[in-house]
Amino acid sequence: MVAQNFRHALFCALITLIIAWPIMGLKLTAVGTEITVVGASAFTWIAVALAAVIVFLFQLFRDKVMVGLGAVTILDRLADREPLPDEKRLRLENIGLVLLIAVALIWPFFVSRGAVDLATLVLIYIMLALGLNVVVGLAGLLDLGYVAFYAVGAYTFALLSNYWGASFWMALPIGALLAALFGLVLGFPVLRLRGDYLAIVTLGFGEIIRILLNNWTSVTGGPNGIGGIPDPTLFGMEFGRRVKEEGNTSFHETFGIAYSSEHKVIFLYLIALVLAIFTAFVIRRLMRMPVGRSWEALREDEIAARSLGLSRTGVKLSAFTIGAFFAGFAGTVFASKQGFISPESFVFLESAIILAIVVLGGMGSQLGVILAAIAVTILPELAREFSEYRMLIFGAAMVLMMVWRPQGLLPMRRRHIKLKAGG
Amino acid sequence: MLEVQNLSMRFGGLLAVDQVSLDVREHEIVSIIGPNGAGKTTVFNCMSGFYRPTGGKILLDGKEIQGKPDYRISRLGLVRTFQHVRLFNRMTVVENLMVAQHRHLNTNLLSGLVATPNYRAREQKALDRASYWLERVGLQELANRDAGNLAYGQQRRLEIARCMVTEPRLLMLDEPAAGLNPAETRELNQLIISLKEDYNVSVVLIEHDMSLVMDISDRINVISQGRPLATGTPEEVRNNDEVIKAYLGEA
């Protein structure tokens, strides 16, 4: 047994060297028009050797290590804690929520513009992730082209404002509804496909939409994108230094305060906050309604769900459409925040990031997804030297989560329903 | 009420069910028995709409229903359980029962979002019905557990309760006693009889546990290798030479 383990460990270490050394240790570098191979730094070489040694030791003592890892259950205890009694929990939750929202409202006035901007981005990701959570986490449909609906929302606003001068408030519902319509139309034919095929087909749809945006230059501006997307207004008041449109007034003049570019940023943040709260609230209600239960039922056991009279297409389509709706929402906010959009922002990687958020947070769990969205967006900013490792870490995290903790860091907790005795 | 006429089902070259007929009257327990691989579950899958039969008719109150999609058949009041229990494992016991009642609920999105009185009233009624059936099958205490964490016998009962909250006319049970211990089987026995007596549901039963079948069936259909072998009361079937041969082999 030991000899066998030893041989296997040696083999694994060798494989580690083979897959790490050429790619990491030998760097292709362009010198003028010529390409040469340059050995990487000594640090990299040592790291590769170290990795091989670690793999060797891990494989040699695999059984013991695995037993040790099995003992790490702190997270589980957190997740499996006894739910509080209903009234107490409700009161606590309400107080917590009010406090949280109050802080979220006041906070931007005391920090830098960059921080507020980042927070707006976090809120956009929260909306996206909550929407995708409906599709992936609740309904169990792996949608790899989610970013397409985000793009529909963003481009709807961009095009409406460019061609018809539509404002943010007009574009917001139209963008979301149009994205939902896209979801409905695309979803109808593909939703009877099996899970893994569905994933690939949605990925294909996402790419097709991106390619169309890239090449339909006359309308979308192609790779150059569309600029000049207006900021949102507050009851017709604009946030720019000068009023862009006839008949509007500007915010700082109305209130007689000095112009500050921060007003706009904070206002946009507040809009995103309201929309994110709206998204979370609506989805939370939906989860507890018949439609939400049928999503989960279909995810858990499609055959049983059908045997109880649930129509597979109808239920899946509702999840797909509602998910798309919120992506369209987020897209409109995003377009407004950037002022400029191009197909660059809607690549597959973006879908993958949103998926990573849902997977890390815990599929189906709203709180988990929100926390994960915050973590995934802010951590790379805090540790800038590591930010280029962001996607590498996401990829690795997705694999690790599936292997060790497919339910996510903060798995969904079921609502307890109190029944009347006797019935 | 339900009539199956000359049902046939072919998979590629294999004729899994060949000219099987059976009928179920109101207020009756009918069993389908037969050796392993006889095609019993295939008959069920055709009746519940999971398979489109390749031949024959299935009539409900004289109307043909064969080949209709599964969820439509279920909405007509023909509801089934599965050989290997199929619950919504990561949903709670109550939620399992609520899902089943979607037909009785107000599924309008808007009225749900703003929680109109009508919506709430129906939701409450569904909860009450769930609560009633949980008590009926003895799972009241476990209402908020995840269905996947129940013991096996409890899962079997939950599956039956989940069918019953849909207020079916005909209940199709596929090996409900499989994996139960003798005490649980006795309880199940009484439950099935009570479904028929107290709730006016007809039952079609596939079962291996002969003592259960012989005890509660009004009539028994025996199929062997996809073909009908015998029909009759338990007494008739028990003494039928063909049946004995099918089970014990040629002497």
Place this chain on the structure above:
Amino acid sequence: MQDLLYFCQQLINGLTIGSTYALIAIGYTMVYGIIGMINFAHGEIYMIGAYTALIAITGLATLGIAWLPLVLLVALICAVIVSSSMGWAVERVAYRPVRGRHRLIPLISAIGMSIFLQNYVHLSQGSRNIGFPALIDGGFQLGGDESFQLSISWIQITIFVTTFICMSALSVFISRSRIGRACRAVSQDLGMANLLGIDTNRIISATFVIGAALAAVAGLLLGMYYGSVDPLFGFIAGLKAFTAAVLGGIGSIPGAMLGGLILGIAEAMTSGYLSGEYKDVISFSLLILILLFKPTGLLGKPEVEKI
């Protein structure tokens, strides 16, 4: 006459690309046939093959070795070794632990692996695309007049010949050898193969290694054909190859070959008659249409839903 020549030119371009798609598609189809999962990271394995080949070629050039057959052979061997090891490791790390769980879990794990590998190369080798030396250049012209001539390059012929050799070798291996037979048996009934004493984990590893090796060959060939590589190089090619596998009927090796060729031709025709921009749209649309109307593909077998 000119029209016909133009058509033939597109056909040849299509067959060239298509045959490499077929090589990559084998990896998808074999893995799917055996464990029923989409190896999403397969495109990255192919990309890593191309990088390794480029590193080997450049390294040899630095050492002053320029004899073409030797350079190609060394590049090929290096690419095959590194990609196969990668394929083996990916299966052990990301797929074996989640095998048999709910369908989405291995798929998400595979997507994670794909992202990881993409960024692994991105971080080690940079994100810019790097020129791949045209080791085999030139070609010959056929027929036509000044306005249009049918041109066939040596690299196209190399691609054809190499692909043909690989496919034939694979066919012989699968149909005749002991391990090949075991691969087929495991894909038909894994449990039964286990009951015959066969260590099915090893057979599964073997399919990953074979698929990765073929992808590495494709990496070298396409690297030379396109003249450059970058870390995203594998993603689209992987999707195309997957489309080819589905088109032919996933799980079927002859299907993957057929699907690759059809897809290559469809793309070349789109480029030739519509616009090069839309060739990706065509292949994705083709994928969606097949999955909708004939999910079993051209040569696949239908699956019966188990209840």
Place this chain on the structure above:
Amino acid sequence: MLLLEDVHTHYGKIEALHGVSVEVNQGEIVSLIGANGAGKTTLLMTVCGTPQASAGRVLLEDRDITRLPTSEIMRSGIAIVPEGRRVFPGLTVEENLYMGGFFNNRTQNEQGIRHVYDLFPRLKEREHQRAGTMSGGEQQMLAIGRALMSKPRLMILDEPSLGLAPLVIKQIFEIIAQLRDEGITVFLVEQNAHQALQLADRGYVLETGRIRLQDTGANLLANPDVQAAYLGG
């Protein structure tokens, strides 16, 4: 030869075997009979290690194989003809037989195949036909032939008569008797109790995961309780 001591087996949450003890001696044919769902197949598969017993021991020639992986158990002198035959449908008859002798060398395989073709001349005629296209009886012969290829000392058969015509069943049982004469120990699971018990040296009756009766084949055949175990008391 094979000894099961107080074996318990679970399928997920269901306990399918509640403490079963069975002994198969060298050179015997032992039949295990019982109604549908009694746990017969589970018992056989526990011997093969899928699923593994959750309690108790399985001994093969005095070696504890309870915790070994299936592939290792199946390389230690056991071969199985599983329920439903499970021939590889896309492989030819010859290839199926080669799979049975996966760990043999070439000469052993050639001998083995010749031996199988002697036993079942029918298979020789179909040598290059795909197994999936053959009749049930032919597939059953192939499954037995495939099991023989590894030259097992103990052969396990799970319902070899299932779904076959009476004439073919007779032929299959004759072959089983012949295997014993060649010195192979046979452990047979059958629903077809009459034939299985006629052939067997000893028999066990399994009922809902427990051994209810054990005796010589002839005695069990005469026992009225056997019929009751099938058709309910």
